[in-house]
Every structure is written in structure tokens, then in C-alpha cells.
Amino acid sequence: MNDFIHLNDIINIDIKKIGINGEGIGYYQKLAVFVNYALPGENVDVRVTKVYNNRAEAKLEKIHKESVYRDIPFCPVYEKCGGCQLQHLRYERTLVEKRQLILDSFDRYISFKIPRHLVKETIGADQPKYYRNKASLPVENKKRNEIGMYRAGSNHFVAIDECPVQSTDINRILKTILRLMNIFKVDGYDPKYKKGYIKNLVVRVSETLKEAQVTFILHKDSKYLDTLIENLVKEETMIKSVFKVISKPTKKNEFFTDEPIKLFGKDTINATLNAYTFDLKPEAFFQLNSPQAHKFYLKMKDLAALKKNEVAIDAYAGVAPVSHYIAKDAKKVYAIELNESSCESARKSLELNGIDNVVILQSDFKRALSGLKETQIDVMLFDPPRTGLGEETIDLILKFKPKRIVYGSCNPSTLAKDLNVLLKDYVLVETTPLDMFPYTSLVESVSLLILKDK
Numbered sequence: 121m122n123d124f125i126h127l128n129d130i131i132n133i134d135i136k137k138i139g140i141n142g143e144g145i146g147y148y149q150k151l152a153v154f155v156n157y158a159l160p161g162e163n164v165d166v167r168v169t170k171v172y173n174n175r176a177e178a179k180l181e182k183i184h185k186e187s188v189y190r191d192i193p194f195c196p197v198y199e200k201c202g203g204c205q206l207q208h209l210r211y212e213r214t215l216v217e218k219r220q221l222i223l224d225s226f227d228r229y230i231s232f233k234i235p236r237h238l239v240k241e242t243i244g245a246d247q248p249k250y251y252r253n254k255a256s257l258p259v260e261n262k263k264r265n266e267i268g269m270y271r272a273g274s275n276h277f278v279a280i281d282e283c284p285v286q287s288t289d290i291n292r293i294l295k296t297i298l299r300l301m302n303i304f305k306v307d308g309y310d311p312k313y314k315k316g317y318i319k320n321l322v323v324r325v326s327e328t329l330k331e332a333q334v335t336f337i338l339h340k341d342s343k344y345l346d347t348l349i350e351n352l353v354k355e356e357t358m359i360k361s362v363f364k365v366i367s368k369p370t371k372k373n374e375f376f377t378d379e380p381i382k383l384f385g386k387d388t389i390n391a392t393l394n395a396y397t398f399d400l401k402p403e404a405f406f407q408l409n410s411p412q413a414h415k416f417y418l419k420m421k422d423l424a425a426l427k428k429n430e431v432a433i434d435a436y437a438g439v440a441p442v443s444h445y446i447a448k449d450a451k452k453v454y455a456i457e458l459n460e461s462s463c464e465s466a467r468k469s470l471e472l473n474g475i476d477n478v479v480i481l482q483s484d485f486k487r488a489l490s491g492l493k494e495t496q497i498d499v500m501l502f503d504p505p506r507t508g509l510g511e512e513t514i515d516l517i518l519k520f521k522p523k524r525i526v527y528g529s530c531n532p533s534t535l536a537k538d539l540n541v542l543l544k545d546y547v548l549v550e551t552t553p554l555d556m557f558p559y560t561s562l563v564e565s566v567s568l569l570i571l572k573d574k
Contacts, residue, residue, distance in 0.1 A: 122171055124149050129168045130181060135160050137224065138217045140533065142205025142561035153178050157199070157208055159187040160217070189213040194249070195284050202272030204285060204559040211558065215242035218563040219553050222532045229536035230543070240552040243415055248558030251409045252286045253391070254324040255294065256375055259308035261316050265301050266308065267294055275311075285559060289325045293332060293356050297321060300351055304344045317342040319367050320375055322402065325358070326391040327410060332356065333389045335363040335402045337375050349384055361385035363402050376403040388465070390472075393417070396444045399468040401461050405438045412556045413441070416528065416564060419552055420501055421445040423568040424526045430498035433522075434478075435485055435513075440466035442501050442528075443478045450499075453478045456488040485513050489520065501526040508534025514541050521545065525569040530556070532563060539567070547572055 125131070125148060133146030135158045144158030146166075152175045155166050163185035166178035193199070193207035206214050219242045226234045245251060257267050258277065266279040282291045301307065301318065309316040320337035334352070336345065345364070353359050363380035380402045388399045391406060393414050400406055407413030420442055426432055426449040434443045437455035439462050447453055447470075455478055457463050463482040470478050481488045500522045502509060508531060509517075517525065525546060529535035539548065546569035556564040 122151055122173070122176070125151060125168055125171055125176055127168055127171060130165055131168065131178070132163065132165050132184075135162045135164060137220065138206075138561070140221060140561060148176070151176055155180050156205075158183075159190055159209060161185070161187045162190075197278055197280060200271060200278045201269045201280065202278075203269050203283075205561040207559050211244070211248050214559065215244045215553075215555060218242050218555060221561075221563050222535070222551060222553055222565055225532035225536040226539075229533065230540045232543075234548060238548055238550050240550055242553040242555055242563070243412075243419070244555050245409070245412050245558045247411065248555075249284050250286065250288050251411070251558065252283075252290070253327060253410055254322070254406070254408050255283070255286050255290045256320060256322045257294070258320050259301075259318045261308035261310050262312075265298055267298055267321065287325050287327065289327070289330075289332065289358060290323050293323050293325075293334065293359065294321065296356055297334070297348075297352060300348045300355075304348045304351075306342045306344050306348050309339045314339070317345070322375060324389065324400065324402070324406075326389055326400075328392045329390055330358055331360045331389040331391075332358045333361045333363075333400070333402060334359055335365060335375075335380055337365050337367050339367060341366065346383070353384055359385070360389050361387065361402075388468075393441060394445065396441075397469065397472045398439055398441065398444075399465050399472060400439065401465055403461055404465045405459075405462060407441070407556065409556050409558075412554060416554050416556065416566065417441050417445045419554065419566045420503075420526050420528055421449070423550070423566060424449075424499050424501060424524065426450045426499060431496060432499040432501060433488075433492075433497055435500065435502045436504045437466060437480075438462050438503075439469060440478065440480065442503060444469070444473060444475060446501070447475045447478050450477065454481055454488070454492060454495075454497075455479065456481045456483060456485055458482065458484050486516060489516050497522045499524045499526065501528070503528035506531040506534065509538045511541075514538060517542070518545055521571055523571050525567075527567045527569065529565050529567065530562065532565070535565065535567065539569075542569060545572055546570060 135144040135146045143154045165182040170177040189210045191210045268279040307316040309319040322335040324333045362384040368377035432453045434455040437457040440455045443453045443455040549568040551567040553565045
């Protein structure tokens with residue numbers, strides 16, 4: 121038990137580094153103390169808010185020595201919302217800290233020292249504001265209709281007038297919807313009294329083609345929704361398709377709990393990356409930052425270094441953007457994806473782009489590989505969710521032993537844990553961090569591994 125530290129104690133600490141959630145980390149009598157909005161290099165007074173056996177949490181009270189990289193947040197609800205974690209740090213410095221997050225994870229989870237030079241400088245965003253091409257936001261009506269966010273780790277609703285990391289088109293469309301909701305009395309959901317209609321709004325835009333797709337996630341249907349939509353598409357001519365989903369309760373709080381029902385326009389909208397056109401349904405996964413996604417997939421393609429006689433696997437393929445980028449360099453690509461809707465979009469996108477050497481396998485990784493056991497796989501490319509590859513997938517990789525692995529990661533911790541196993545048979549050539557979500561603590565990366573010589 122940590123008898124030397126108690127709730128509400130005011131303590132003085134030096135902040136040493138940034139944690140995976142963007143908090144500053146200092147030490148008090150060797151106990152790690154996590155402090156939101158504190159930065160490395162700062163000396164601060166903090167008030168202890170929680171004490172655990174191995175760490176404490178504290179609130180920033182006073183800065184005695186300020187970081188030279190501290191900046192003024194540009195969002196008026198930055199500290200209330202919690203959607204971003206690093207607006208108080210100059211953008212250029214966030215790139216340094218994100219590289220450090222990967223180095224820290226490697227030090228913690230890999231059983232031997234990875235040379236620092238193998239982790240390259242972070243690829244930053246040319247435009248770190250107004251980058252998100254999709255918004256999935258709650259709507260509430262207590263005294264009035266509002267769009268917002270839930271504060272991190274809570275169900276406290278924070279109203280947002282305009283989000284400075286969302287596309288300006290999304291911000292405008294959301295404001296139009298909110299105004300029409302008030303006019304036609306299609307109210308947001310009141311979770312306390314369980315009344316109202318709209319629980320969430322999902323808006324996706326294609327910046328290059330100037331198309332937008334809107335999905336209403338409903339608690340229950342409204343007879344005035346059609347009138348609202350009729351006026352919405354007249355005002356916002358960028359909107360090419362509108363859907364609704366009657367929400368079903370789930371433990372994961374998913375938006376698309378049922379098949380979306382089309383109310384207006386096309387079944388899909390199109391988005392472009394690297395001159396490729398992608399056909400997107402409302403529930404299809406597509407990277408939220410298109411310019412950075414291009415850099416990400418280009419890095420995966422470059423590190424794969426495919427030859428015309430080589431066969432590749434694109435696992436966790438989604439709508440198969442990786443396959444699009446590498447197809448012309450390979451003999452054949454097998455894109456593995458479990459989600460039926462994503463597979464449909466992938467097939468249509470490949471057809472739209474005239475790509476005929478990619479085979480879409482609607483399957484999990486294990487079942488797909490069992491059907492490919494007689495095929496020589498030269499390169500495997502992965503872009504898994506935050507949970508990483510996991511033990512079963514890694515076991516299958518080590519059975520097939522492709523010559524090269526390209527691992528796109530969105531979680532430094534699970535990347536490091538997976539590498540700790542893979543590096544028994546592979547050599548790490550490089551890991552390049554990439555800032556897909558500026559001003560957040562999230563960091564993506566692309567790693568290249570090559571099979572060790574026998």
C-alpha cells in the first residue's frame with residue numbers, strides 16, 4: 121500500500137514523458153503519477169485524485185516550470201470534450217512524442233533492445249486541422265437539441281458547435297441538420313426519460329468528389345423524418361445518399377446494429393485515394409484522414425517491395441485499399457476480410473478501378489489460409505484493429521513463413537507484443553510512425569520484417 125500518498129494531497133513532480141492516453145507522467149517516491157495536460161520537462165504541483173497500488177492519478181494545479189513546447193488549445197471545449205488529448209502541445213512536437221511512444225512500447229514489451237535508429241521519424245500531416253472525413257456523434261435533447269461528444273470515460277454529454285478537426289463540410293452539414301431538427305420537431309434522444317428520436321448522426325464526406333452520406337441512428341422512427349430529409353438534401357446538395365438505422369441495444373454501443381435502410385439517393389458514395397475510386401456503404405470502414413491514409417498505404421506498398429512474380433496477402437483488408445495500392449506490383453493478391461459489406465465494397469471498387477489480380481476472400485484469417493496451404497505466399501501485409509494480430513494469427517504466420525511481413529499498426533503496445541514473438545523468426549528492418557489523427561494521442565506505424573536466413 122502507498123501510505124506516502126493520499127487523496128487530495130498536493131505534491132510537486134517533474135513530468136518525464138507522455139503516456140499512451142496523452143497524459144503527462146511524473147514520479148513521486150518512484151510511484152508513477154499520471155497528470156492530464158502536463159508536458160515533459162515541466163515542474164508542476166498536482167492534486168492527487170486516485171491512488172492505486174502501482175500508480176496514481178492527479179489533476180494539474182500549477183505549473184512552476186513550463187515546457188517550451190506548450191501551446192494554447194484552439195478548441196473552446198478541448199478540456200471538456202476529451203476527443204483530442206494533445207492540443208496543448210505544439211504540433212511539430214507531438215510527432216516527436218508519438219515516436220517516443222513506440223520506443224517506450226518496444227522497451228517495455230520486447231525482450232531485447234531494439235536499436236533506436238530502426239524507429240524512424242514520424243510522418244506528419246500537412247494539414248493537421250479539419251482532417252476527419254467522417255463524424256459519428258451523439259445527439260441529445262434535454263432542454264434543446266444538441267450535437268456533441270461524451271467526455272472520455274464517462275456518459276457526460278458535451279455540446280459542440282463546431283469541431284476543428286472535422287471537415288468543414290461535416291461541420292456545416294451537422295449544423296443544417298440540427299436547425300432542421302428544431303424546425304420539424306424531430307428531437308434528439310433524451311437518455312434519462314428515453315424519449316426523442318435521433319440518438320446519433322453519422323456523416324461521411326468525400327473531399328475530392330464533393331459527395332456526402334448521412335445516416336440517422338434512431339431510438340425510434342419519426343413521421344417527420346422524411347420531411348426533414350427532403351429539406352436537408354435541397355439545402356445541402358453535396359448529400360448524395362441518406363440512410364436510417366433503428367438502434368438496438370448492444371454491449372459495444374455500436375451504431376450499425378441493423379442493416380441501414382436507404383431513404384434518399386445512391387446506395388453508396390465514392391471516395392478517391394491515389395486516383396483509385398472506392399465505393400463506400402454507410403457502415404464500411406475507410407480511414408478518417410484521407411491525405412494521411414495515402415501516405416500510410418504508400419509506405420506499406422514501398423516496404424512490401426513486391427516483384428511481378430510474387431504473391432501477397434492483404435489481411436484485415438476492409439474495402440481493400442492496400443490491395444489497390446500493391447496490385448500492379450504483384451502477380452496476385454488475396455485480400456482477406458470477414459465483413460460482408462466491406463467485401464462487397466471491395467469487389468465493386470476493384471472493378472471500378474480495372475484491377476483483376478486481386479481475389480477477395482470473405483473469411484477469417486485461419487480459414488482463408490487453410491484454403492491457400494498449397495500456395496506460395498511471398499509477402500503478408502496486415503492492418504489489424506487495436507487488438508493487434510494475436511497469438512493464433514501469429515502462429516499461422518510462422519507456419520507459412522512469408523519472406524516479408526508489412527505490419528500496419530494503430531497501437532504501439534500490441535505492435536510491440538506481437539513483434540516480441542515474430543522477431544524470433546524475423547528481423548525488424550524499420551518501423552515508421554505516422555500521424556493519422558493529429559492532436560490526439562493515437563499513433564499509427566508501418567513496420568517491415570524479413571525472414572531470418574536459416
